[in-house]
Amino acid sequence: xxxxxxxxxxxxxxxxxxxxxxxxxxxxxxxxxxxxxxxxxxxxxxxxxxxxxxxxxxxxxxxxxxxxxxxxxxxxxxxxxxxxxxxxxxxxxxxxxxxxxxxxxxxxxxxxxxxxxxxxxxxxxxxxxxxxxxxxxxxxxxxxxxxxxxxxxxxxxxxxxxxxxxxxxxxxxxxxxxxxxxxxxxxxxxxxxxxxxxxxxxxxxxxxxxxxxxxxxxxxxxxxxxxxxxxxxxxxxxxxxxxxxxxxxxxxxxxxxxxxxxxxxxxxxxxxxxxxxxxxxxxxxxxxxxxxxxxxxxxxxxxxxxxxxxxxxxxxxxxxxxxxxxxxxxxxxxxxxxxxxxxxxxxxxxxxxxxxxxxxxxxxxxxxxxxxxxxxxxxxxxxxxxxxxxxxxxxxxxxxxxxxxxxxxxxxxxxxxxxxxxxxxxxxxxxxxxxxxxxxxxxxxxxxxxxxxxxxxxxxxxxxxxxxxxxxxxxxxxxxxxxxxxxxxxxxxxxxxxxxxxxxxxxxxxxxxxxxxxxxxxxxxxxxxxxxxxxxxxxxxxxxxxxxxxxxxxxxxxxxxxxxxxxxxxxxxxxxxxxxxxxxxxxxxxxxxxxxxxxxxxxxxxxxxxxxxxxxxxxxxxxxxxxxxxxxxxxxxxxxxxxxxxxxxxxxxxxxxxxxxxxxxxxxxxxxxxxxxxxxxxxxxxxxxxxxxxxxxxxxxxxxxxxxxxxxxxxxxxxxxxxxxxxxxxxxxxxxxxxxxxxxxxxxxxxxxxxxxxxxxxxxxxxxxxxxxxxxxxxxxxxxxxxxxxxxxxxxxxxxxxxxxxxxxxxxxxxxxxxxxxxxxxxx
Numbered sequence: 001x002x003x004x005x006x007x008x009x010x011x012x013x014x015x016x017x018x019x020x021x022x023x024x025x026x027x028x029x030x031x032x033x034x035x036x037x038x039x040x041x042x043x044x045x046x047x048x049x050x051x052x053x054x055x056x057x058x059x060x061x062x063x064x065x066x067x068x069x070x071x072x073x074x075x076x077x078x079x080x081x082x083x084x085x086x087x088x089x090x091x092x093x094x095x096x097x098x099x100x101x102x103x104x105x106x107x108x109x110x111x112x113x114x115x116x117x118x119x120x121x122x123x124x125x126x127x128x129x130x131x132x133x134x135x136x137x138x139x140x141x142x143x144x145x146x147x148x149x150x151x152x153x154x155x156x157x158x159x160x161x162x163x164x165x166x167x168x169x170x171x172x173x174x175x176x177x178x179x180x181x182x183x184x185x186x187x188x189x190x191x192x193x194x195x196x197x198x199x200x201x202x203x204x205x206x207x208x209x210x211x212x213x214x215x216x217x218x219x220x221x222x223x224x225x226x227x228x229x230x231x232x233x234x235x236x237x238x239x240x241x242x243x244x245x246x247x248x249x250x251x252x253x254x255x256x257x258x259x260x261x262x263x264x265x266x267x268x269x270x271x272x273x274x275x276x277x278x279x280x281x282x283x284x285x286x287x288x289x290x291x292x293x294x295x296x297x298x299x300x301x302x303x304x305x306x307x308x309x310x311x312x313x314x315x316x317x318x319x320x321x322x323x324x325x326x327x328x329x330x331x332x333x334x335x336x337x338x339x340x341x342x343x344x345x346x347x348x349x350x351x352x353x354x355x356x357x358x359x360x361x362x363x364x365x366x367x368x369x370x371x372x373x374x375x376x377x378x379x380x381x382x383x384x385x386x387x388x389x390x391x392x393x394x395x396x397x398x399x400x401x402x403x404x405x406x407x408x409x410x411x412x413x414x415x416x417x418x419x420x421x422x423x424x425x426x427x428x429x430x431x432x433x434x435x436x437x438x439x440x441x442x443x444x445x446x447x448x449x450x451x452x453x454x455x456x457x458x459x460x461x462x463x464x465x466x467x468x469x470x471x472x473x474x475x476x477x478x479x480x481x482x483x484x485x486x487x488x489x490x491x492x493x494x495x496x497x498x499x500x501x502x503x504x505x506x507x508x509x510x511x512x513x514x515x516x517x518x519x520x521x522x523x524x525x526x527x528x529x530x531x532x533x534x535x536x537x538x539x540x541x542x543x544x545x546x547x548x549x550x551x552x553x554x555x556x557x558x559x560x561x562x563x564x565x566x567x568x569x570x571x572x573x574x575x576x577x578x579x580x581x582x583x584x585x586x587x588x589x590x591x592x593x594x595x596x597x598x599x600x601x602x603x604x605x606x607x608x609x610x611x612x613x614x615x616x617x618x619x620x621x622x623x624x625x626x627x628x629x630x631x632x633x634x635x636x637x638x639x640x641x642x643x644x645x646x647x648x649x650x651x652x653x654x655x656x657x658x659x660x661x662x663x664x665x666x667x668x669x670x671x672x673x674x675x676x677x678x679x680x681x682x683x684x685x686x687x688x689x690x691x692x693x694x695x696x697x698x699x700x701x702x703x704x705x706x707x708x709x710x711x712x713x714x715x716x717x718x719x720x721x722x723x724x725x726x727x728x729x730x731x732x733x734x735x736x737x738x739x740x741x742x743x744x745x746x747x748x749x750x751x752x753x754x755x756x757x758x759x760x761x762x763x764x765x766x767x768x769x770x771x772x773x774x775x776x777x778x779x780x781x782x783x784x785x786x787x788x789x790x791x792x793x794x795x796x797x798x799x800x801x802x803x804x805x806x807x808x809x810x811x812x813x814x815x816x817x818x819x820x821x822x823x824x825x826x827x828x
Contacts, residue, residue: 006036009058010122011047011065012073013040025070032056032064045073046122058101074104077117077126078409080155082139084110085228086240087426087473092136092232094423100124100132109413111296111477111815114143116413137231143409156304159297166290169221173283176217180210181276207259207273211252214275218252222282224289238430240470244285246434247464251277251797254457272454274461274797281465281801288805292470295812296478301819303412303485306405309361309380314345317389334392338383346379346395353388357381362400362491362744404744407495408488412481416497416762419476422769429469433780437463440784448785455785458794462783466800467776470808475768478815483761486818491744492754499740501765503724503758505705509653509751510684510696510718512710513664513671516728516748517650517678518640520711522552524560525621526637528612536566538634542626544569545584545593553622554582556638581624592627599625599632606632620666620673642677649748650679656755659704663687663695663718692718709751726751760821768811775807 022040029038029049034056039048047070049061065072081093090108097106097115102123108115117129130140143155183206186196196203225248228241255273314330315322315337322337327345330336335351338344344357356368359381368384371377377390379399396402415423437460444456480497487494494500514520527535543561546554547568561568571584571591580601581594592598596613599606604627606613612635616623621639625632653660662680664671664687671685684695692710696718699706708715708722719725719739727739728746743750783800787793 005052005054006050007053009049009051009061010120011049011062012120012122013045013047013065013070029064032061035061062104072104072120074118075121076410077119077129078114078143078413079126079130080114080141080143081108081133082113082141083228083231084108084113084138085473086110086430086469087423088232088237088239088430088469089138090473091423091427092235092237093133093138096132096136097129100129103129103132107414109415109477109481110473111481112409112412113296114409114413115140116410136235156297159293163290163293163297166286166293170283170287170290173217173221173279173286176213177276177279177283180213180279183207183210184273184276204259204262207255207275210273210275211256211259214252214255214279217279217282218248221286222248225282225285238434240430240468242430243433243464243467243469244281246437247461247797248278248281250457250464251275251281251461274457277461277797277801280798284798284801284805285465288809291806291809292474292812295809295816296474298816298819301485303405303408303488306401306408306488309343310401311343311345311380315339328396330392330395332392332395335389336392337387337389339387340383340385342383344377344379344381344383344390346392347399348377348379348390348392348394350375350377350388350390353386355386355388356384358384362404404488404493407493407742408484411484411494411496412477414480414496414498416476416480416501416765418501418765418769419480419497422472422476426469426472429467429472429776433464433467433469436780436784444785455794458797459783459785462795462797462800463780465797466779466783466795466804468772468779468804468807471772471775471811472769474808474811474815475772476765478812479761479764479768479818482815482818483757483764486761486821487741487754487757490750490753490757492750492757493742493744494754494757495740495742499724500758500761502705503707503741503755504762506658506707506724506755508659508661508699508704509707509709510661510663510699510722511650511680511748512692512708512715512718513662513666513674514640515711515746516709517646517662517674517680518642521640522556522622522638523641524556524563524636525639525641526616526623526635528609528616528623528635528637530608530631530633533628533633535634536564538626539564539636540566540568541586541591541628541633542593542624542636544586545571545574545582545591547571553624553638557636589629593624593636596625599627602627602630604630604632608632609635617669618673620670620677642674643747646748647677647679649752652749652752653755654679656752658755661699663692663708665689689715690717693721696721709748726754757821761818764815764818768814771814772807772811775803779803 026038026040029035034052035049036052037050040046041048047065051061062072084090084093087110090110093108093115094106097103097108097117102120104118104120106115106117115133119129133140186203196206225241225245228239229245232239232242251274255275258273311327313324314327316325316330317335317337330346336345336348340355350371350373352373354370354372357371357377358368359378362378362381371388378401380401394400440463441456441460444459445452448455480500483500484494511517527539529535529538539557539561543558543566546557547570558568569586571586574582574584576582577594577598580598581592583590583592585591592602592604596606606625609625609632613623616635616637619639621637623635623637626634626636650660659682660680661682661684662671662675662678663684666685668683668685671683675683687695692715696706696708700723706722707724707726708718709726709728710719711728719727724741725739726741726743728743728750741754743754783795785794
């Protein structure tokens with residue numbers, strides 16, 4: 001076969017391994033049907049494949065390479081799209097993007113008017129991707145950078161300008177529609193019927209002038225319908241603009257023929273005009289577009305709020321001087337000064353001073369957090385009390401706020417599975433409506449009552465105009481945009497529409513114990529004393545012995561003593577006894593701290609503490625005996641304590657109908673003690689970290705739809721295995737990559753709120769879809785004249801235009817109701 005018929009593909013790859021692995025991959029790829037030649041350069045990390053496009057394609061090669069466990073380096077791009085009107089536009093743009101060489105995936109959102117594309121930088125560029133959008137008749141524009149207030153303001157200004165343009169067109173069409181409507185029906189207006197009787201030259205002249213008045217309405221105020229139709233026609237497709245343009249043109253042409261050639265009609269009564277249909281339909285539909293644009297702008301309020309959180313300036317030390325700079329000019333490594341009441345400009349670490357910081361705008365936690373030297377601070381949070389200096393670590397697009405905004409924007413541009421179904425249906429919607437309109441025309445013309453041509457024309461125009469693919473296209477993305485934004489306002493980062501839809505179906509939620517239900521670090525809980533000792537003395541001796549210890553239990557005892565302001569001594573002759581405890585001399589007395597085995601080995605009677613020890617162990621705590629000079633002095637208990645709101649959050653999850661399961665590596669006794677405190681019925685204990693994903697899989701095999709809640713790092717395999725993975729973290733430690741939903745606030749109340757938002761959003765989506773489908777399913781048959789044989793009712797094109805214009809506005813308005821949503825179980 002001639003070489004010119006082959007095509008070449010270049011894949012940037014990583015994670016191939018040694019030379020023998022490279023050779024094995026080459027051998028497998030060469031054996032793939034359609035592959036002619038393979039060369040892998042492990043030095044520059046690229047695979048060069050020559051293939052026969054008749055036997056395989058780029059997507060097939062990509063799937064084969066990924067199936068071999070090889071990672072392919074990709075780039076993600078996001079940009080705005082202008083000119084979309086309905087779901088069929090989305091379908092055409094996505095098809096064009098996916099057919100672009102080098103594009104791996106593409107998702108277009110009608111709600112946000114943005115596209116997100118993953119592509120291979122070695123094969124294409126973002127400019128070429130945008131050219132694909134332009135080639136199908138739409139305009140690609142820059143999307144504002146996540147951290148850019150200026151970009152957001154520019155986008156808002158563009159929306160406002162478009163809104164003002166549409167309103168100007170509406171008022172122009174509306175004002176001209178008034179005389180056009182009045183003079184189109186002279187028989188209904190006293191005085192006019194005598195001046196312009198049917199068939200008179202006066203009526204014909206006036207109607208001719210009305211045609212001249214209607215022409216600028218159609219050509220200027222309705223110009224977007226014709227440009228949209230032409231763009232679709234160039235690619236052999238149809239959209240909402242096609243339906244409107246054909247409808248108003250049919251009414252205009254019929255009227256023009258009736259005025260210019262009345263003799264073509266059998267009777268004068270048939271030579272009617274529909275100038276008013278053209279003018280009023282244009283006015284109403286343009287008004288609907290303007291109101292829809294305004295309502296769509298409100299769906300992205302959450303993003304605007306997040307961008308608005310960014311500080312505008314920062315006080316930086318440069319060359320020993322304090323200078324005020326725009327926040328964009330702050331560099332990593334700069335030392336920044338923050339005074340009371342000021343916003344923290346970027347992410348960093350405190351080097352001097354302390355303060356209480358309000359992080360509610362990022363985490364949703366209303367109580368200010370105490371910060372001191374060595375603690376991290378998050379940009380856009382508010383300094384409440386003290387002054388401090390911090391070293392900037394992350395600036396610009398790397399800050400926590402910029403990452404949150406970027407993640408929310410990507411999620412809003414994603415699709416829920418139900419939306420993909422709607423988009424595929426909507427792709428056939430406009431052609432189907434055109435066929436139905438023609439069927440209605442033919443049926444009325446052949447079988448309808450006289451005047452048949454009038455009735456046939458009315459049903460044709462009304463059927464085309466009443467259909468609203470726009471409402472179908474907006475039903476899902478507008479709700480997702482508001483719902484995902486609502487989550488972001490409350491410190492809940494929802495990664496995709498698919499995660500949001502799946503969360504609605506959950507019936508089981510698995511909670512990792514450590515760091516999720518509990519604080520994740522041990523704390524002093526109990527001090528029990530023998531006669532002759534008090535709590536402070538027992539705790540002081542235990543803490544003095546553990547002073548300087550790096551063991552978590554020892555650190556907990558020391559922190560407990562410090563919290564009571566007890567002064568600690570340095571132990572002499574300190575010794576650590578493996579598997580038993582520690583010993584030392586304090587104030588001339590021999591002190592032991594450890595387990596029962598240590599006490600028995602030293603001959604110390606601990607029988608007086610058996611009951612207390614068992615009680616504490618039953619509660620999931622770790623009790624340790626303290627002995628002084630061979631006498632039992634007391635017990636000190638340490639435990640990984642529950643977070644204060646865990647019990648209430650778990651109760652809320654159970655009220656939602658979710659089965660709550662606790663997963664832990666602890667022994668069964670300790671795990672059951674924590675479960676009793678937390679209100680969890682089912683416990684999976686003694687589970688090794690590597691087996692957590694297997695436990696989630698076993699639950700899924702029981703037919704359950706499972707969510708896993710963990711810290712997002714140690715639990716990554718289980719989070720990935722679950723139907724929905726929720727990572728709990730704080731601030732910049734959020735493990736975004738390993739989860740479907742990330743909770744910035746380290747609290748289980750965020751899980752409750754996430755479930756509430758998911759259910760409310762999907763309920764809103766279903767309301768919109770039922771409304772949009774119901775409107776079209778009922779409206780189109782009525783427009784075709786279904787009610788006429790039974791009730792003598794025929795829908796006016798003017799009413800059809802009003803219904804069509806406001807159906808999409810209703811959908812967007814319903815989605816905006818989510819902005820006022822309050823969670824029942826969590827803190828929204």
